[in-house]
Amino acid sequence: MAVIEVENLTRRYRSRTGTFRRRTAVVEALRGVSFAVEQGELFGLLGPNGAGKTTMIKVLTTLLLPTSGSARVLGFDARREARQIRGRVGYVFGGDRGLYDRLSAYDNLRYFADLYRVPPRTRRTRIDSLLEMVELKGRERERVETYSRGMRQRLHIARGLLHDPELLFLDEPTIGLDPVGARELRDTIGTLHQAGKTILLTTHYMYEADALCQRIAVIANGSFVATGTPSDLKKVVGDNTIVEIETFGVEDEVVDRLRRIPGVRAVGVETRDQAQVLLVQSAVGADVVRALLNELSGAVTGKVITREPTLEDAYVELVRSA
């Protein structure tokens, strides 16, 4: 049974600029998106900044109205039956925001428990068990403003689970967390999924999506460019070999020359610290490394790695070709 059904969904924003000569611009954040998420599924939404991921979540959590098309969540219409949806879904977003900083963690949870109509007789035990689960037991009387980012994020998860929602929306929950904190949070998400929760997760981190999600949709410029299991998506670049070359200060025209080398299918450039990393996709069996290094002979080069494609390569390819 589908718990999320989205049909041809469009969402436009109007923005105004200028003080005396007001100009109105229309931004199309979602362009005719359709998809469904089944009960108990962990569905990932991947896309660059501004692709429409958060807009999609906000429409589904009833914080935004769709401009056209329809969105049904747990059988309720997101436009007209907001109240019914709100009591049944949980919404957690990443980052520092979304908590009452001058109040304690316990007070935050107590307030949201009342807003989500958790019965008074179970409220205390529910809060205690969630604090235990997110490992904040013993720190719950401290003000949230004294918490680390990881502690805040765990408190967010506890807040989102207070009313035991059937469906959980996680909007980049591990953003800004240190590796240990992010791994712990991924474990928590995995545990929730095993417990039967349906989860819609947005993330920038490919390994996170690869490790957690059963199905993934890649969104770019407000449209879905691919949907499938992580292995389905990897097949987009499946018959390619990836050559990673670390370089410094390579000009655009040199990159264009690399694209024209026989056997090369695509070239991407990523900046990592001081270095540029060239991600060259070529057909399996095509030996392009020598030709690439010849073209780069005038530039400083570092490590050269030849490897199998990953979900990230598929993602980059999908977003680039969108």
Place this chain on the structure above:
Amino acid sequence: MIPAILTGVRLHMKQASRNPFDLSGVIVWPILYASIAYYLLDAKHEPKLLLSASFGASVMLMWSMVVIASSGALEQQRWQGTLELVVAAPTPLTAVIGPICIGGALVGTYAIGAVLLWGAVLFDVPVHIEHPLAFALAIPAAALAVGLLGLIMASTFVLYRAAFHLGIATQYPVWIVTGLLVPLSLLPSFVRPISWLLAPTWGFRGLHEAALGGTPWPDIGMCLVLSAAYLAIGGTFLVAFEYVARARGSLRLT
């Protein structure tokens, strides 16, 4: 919904009490107002006049606290990202914003005690309440009515990002048209019907009549009638404005 309202009032008051800037204002303002009233009105010879002015100052502060609490809290909720979360909860927005306004008005009731104590200790103004029961009821009735007037105003803050500045701008006009700053008899006659629609007018009269002798019950009754009207109007506005905010996408401050 009742637990959410009660917890909301308690936690918003708790949160406000942890902001040193807000707290110092709440403590200092009533004392400042009372001192000005003492010297302006020559209270040594007219203690009743000072008492009357003190109640006016208290209701002024009550309104200020409601304005600051509602507009400031909404702006703060936008900044800290909690506005979207409270809107995403199944509890109606009235039960979220109402407690913020009533919490502000309750903080403002402190002004009544502070002003009376300040006058008694420093200026020897005798504190004599003619109708103690009516006075005890006039305080929460005034707080409720002034707080719920704030609810109507707060509903517009859900839509507009410049909520705080908009809210602060309403302080003086309400003080003036309700006769708290200058007697209504000095203002043009068209102001009087406007003052009848605004809770501070009746809140002040209720306190005044109960303390100095008179008929406070009609004023307390008007506070309750207006509270019910404000709740209905504010609740309707909030439902409508929340819908508009969802359409515009203006809940978040980004």
